[in-house]
Amino acid sequence: MSATSEESLSVSTLASSTTAIHPDPGSQNGDSTTQFGTISMRRLSRRLSLWRPKKRATVLAVIVATIGSFCLGNVLTWSSPVLPQEDFKKKFPDIGNGSWVASLALLGALFAAPVSGFLIAKIGRRRTMLFTAFPFSIGWFLIAFAPDLPVLYIGRFLTGFCGGAFTVSVPAYVAEVTEDRIRGTLAVAFILMLCIGILFTIVLGALVNWFVLSVVCGCIPIIFFFSMLCMPESPRYLVMIQKPTAARNALKWLRRASTKRYIEPEITKIESSVTAANGKTNGGSSVKDLLKIRVLKPIFISAALMFFAQLSGMNGVSLYTVEIFAEAGTQMNASVASIIILATQALTVLVVPFVLVEKLGRRSLLIISEVVMCISLTALGTYFYLKDKNGGNPPDDLEWLPLVSLVAITIGYNVGLGPIPWVLTAEILPNHVKELASSCISICYWTLSFVAGKTFKDIKDVIGYSGVYWLSSGICLIGALFVLFFVPETKGRSTDEIQKLFVTKKESAQAESSEQQTKPTGSPDGVDNPSFMSQSQGANVNAV
Structure with a gap:
């Protein structure tokens, strides 16, 4: 696994x-964006x-x-x-x-x-x-x-x-x-x-x-x-199981190459990547590795984000969309309203990957998502509360509110809580434990998804639709505060820079002490000693 x-x-x-x-390689220099922040025509054309x-x-x-x-x-x-x-x-x-x-x-x-x-x-x-x-x-x-x-x-x-x-x-x-x-x-x-x-x-x-x-x-x-x-099978997998000829044939088909020479640079890159990955695992990570502070912090953040995403109320909305509209008692056909909501979802899915993540950052999008969902869920809960107080009849002049609220919930979720937890999880988990840690996060995700889907109607039967949506609204508010105080921004940071965010002061001091001990005498910066420069450059090449 x-x-x-x-x-x-x-x-x-x-x-x-x-x-x-x-x-996109080549998006720098000649393909830079305009001063208004729009995607250049050349990059758009390529996409x-x-x-x-x-x-x-x-x-x-x-x-x-x-x-x-x-x-x-x-x-x-x-x-x-x-x-x-x-x-x-x-x-x-x-x-x-x-x-x-x-x-x-x-x-x-x-x-x-x-x-x-x-x-x-x-x-x-x-x-x-x-x-x-x-x-x-x-x-x-x-x-x-x-x-x-x-x-x-x-x-x-x-x-x-x-x-x-x-x-x-x-x-x-x-x-x-x-x-x-x-x-x-x-x-x-x-x-x-x-x-x-x-x-x-x-x-x-x-x-x-x-x-x-x-x-x-x-x-x-x-x-x-x-x-x-x-x-064809994945070329990388074929390299992993030591079938280089089959890997070249698969890549040749995928790239529509007339000869294997065309795909040699890419196959060489894949082979180097597989070799490097095999060298770093050293037999795999253990549970003991997960218990270190610098590892527990990103795991906790990832698991918490999955918690807030799954208990935000979106699971109940997607599993019971038609039934929710039927209960709302509006004149709009429940199936038509559901189609509008899901069409909105399909459209908003395209916005995040192309524009918002690198424009606004992961942390900002999560906060915006939580706040939008909090307000929309509160409005939807208020609608059902007023409906119950009105003898089960829809409140006057508010029949539009369920559709607008659910569309806003869908947009809010797909802008942040839907995709961003996965993006952040892939970025903040340390490489040496990512396989084991990501397994734990995946199990956590599907467990929460099952719990949220199974208990939605049971909780609704106890506290009503208004109570369910107000409860989800409160969870979103807590989620926004959690992101504000605990989730770091990873936009524009390298993997090493992200990992340094989770290193404790003690570990940082030990690393600096170890680094000082490795520097040659009389050349603290490793600049005046030619042999040190040569060794350093060799180490850098090996690291790459």
């Missing part, structure tokens, strides 16, 4: 990874010209792979249009409030995180995706033809497990088949296809019954399987 957990988390940034984090002949195969591989994230989007929101359907309630009269139907998929994804991390290391990224496809379809058909509730639950767990496996294998594959200069742009494809899958499920669920929706969703993994058969 630990061998690839770093990949699963850093790319689980899912698409929370940004173009700014993988800056929009992904379908050039040399990039088509890479883009095609990314599109095919991210059908997996589309399938995950189907799983996550299947319960939203299905639970309110009358024929579904008649088929399963003992379903209760439906919280288990909604949350079992999240529980399945929790168990998938360590298993898929192990599989992509042992059998490869491509094979893991292929082996996941047919169980995915089986899960959907179990749901569609379920004779009773236990079989339905098994189907939901299985589809959640397979969807969770895609969150590990797909981002790892995408990150490894793309070129450095377009990796940031194509990283958006994972979260974009996820949002499209969510939107597809809501729209189709508004037009057909739950049986047809389940069968259609079950056919998509089959399409994915046969499409993925035509794609």
Whole structure:
């Protein structure tokens, strides 16, 4: 599991990874932005010209792979249009409030995180995706033809497990088949296809019954399987398992190179990277390494951000969107309102990677996100409070408030709390423990996701919609204060600079003392001693 957990988390940034984090080479000098801060036309043109002949195969591989994230989007929101359907309630009269139907998929994804991390290391990224496809379809058909509730639950767990496996294998594959200069742009494809899958499920669920929706969703993994058969394995993985010829053939196909000579610089770079990574692990990290202060601090920050993201109320909104609108009692069709919200989500997903992260910084976006969600959740809770006080009738002249509030919640979440915790986690975790630490963070994320999805309706039954949204609003307020006082800004800082933020004064003093002892006598700065300069330069070359 630990061998690839770093990949699963850093790319689980899912698409929370940004173009700014993988800056476009050549964007300096001639491609600088204008004084108004707009993206230069040359950079924009390069980003929009992904379908050039040399990039088509890479883009095609990314599109095919991210059908997996589309399938995950189907799983996550299947319960939203299905639970309110009358024929579904008649088929399963003992379903209760439906919280288990909604949350079992999240529980399945929790168990998938360590298993898929192990599989992509042992059998490869491509094979893991292929082996996941047919169980995915089986899960959907179990749901569609379920004779009773236990079989339905098994189907939901299985589809959640397979969807969770895609969150590990797909981002790892995408990150490894793309070129450095377009990796940031194509990283958006994972979260974009996820949002499209969510939107597809809501729209189709508004037009057909739950049986047809389940069968259609079950056919998509089959399409994915046969499409993925035509794609190559990740060149980096082939280098890792010592298959250099296969790696060159795969990279040649991806880059549409006429000869292998064209891809030699890139394959050499991959081989050097794999060799360096193998040298740094030294057998892997241990639990003891996680207990050091400079490691515990970033782990605590990452886990806390996941906590605030999952308990912000967004899980309940995405799992029960249609039902929330039905309860709101407005004249607007609940399914139409849900489509508007999810379309907004798909659009805002594109804003963060291209513009905001490097313009405003991670910390600022998190605070803005928390504040926007706090205000919007308070407004939504107030609406339901007034509705209850009004005998269950919508408050006069406030029927617009649920839609506006939920759109604002969606925008606020996708601007900060959705993607930024993953970005920060990938940046602040120390490299020597990142594999083990990222595994812990991934498990923490899916555990919180399951708890939030499972308890949303149970808490609602106790304190009502108004209480649930006010509670989430309070959590967002606490989250904003946490970010303000504890989360550092990583914008524009190198990995070494970020790690220094978590070093204690004692460790810093010991490092300075050790550095002083290594300096040669009579040449404290290592400048006047030619031999010292030569050794220093050699060390720098080895480090690179």
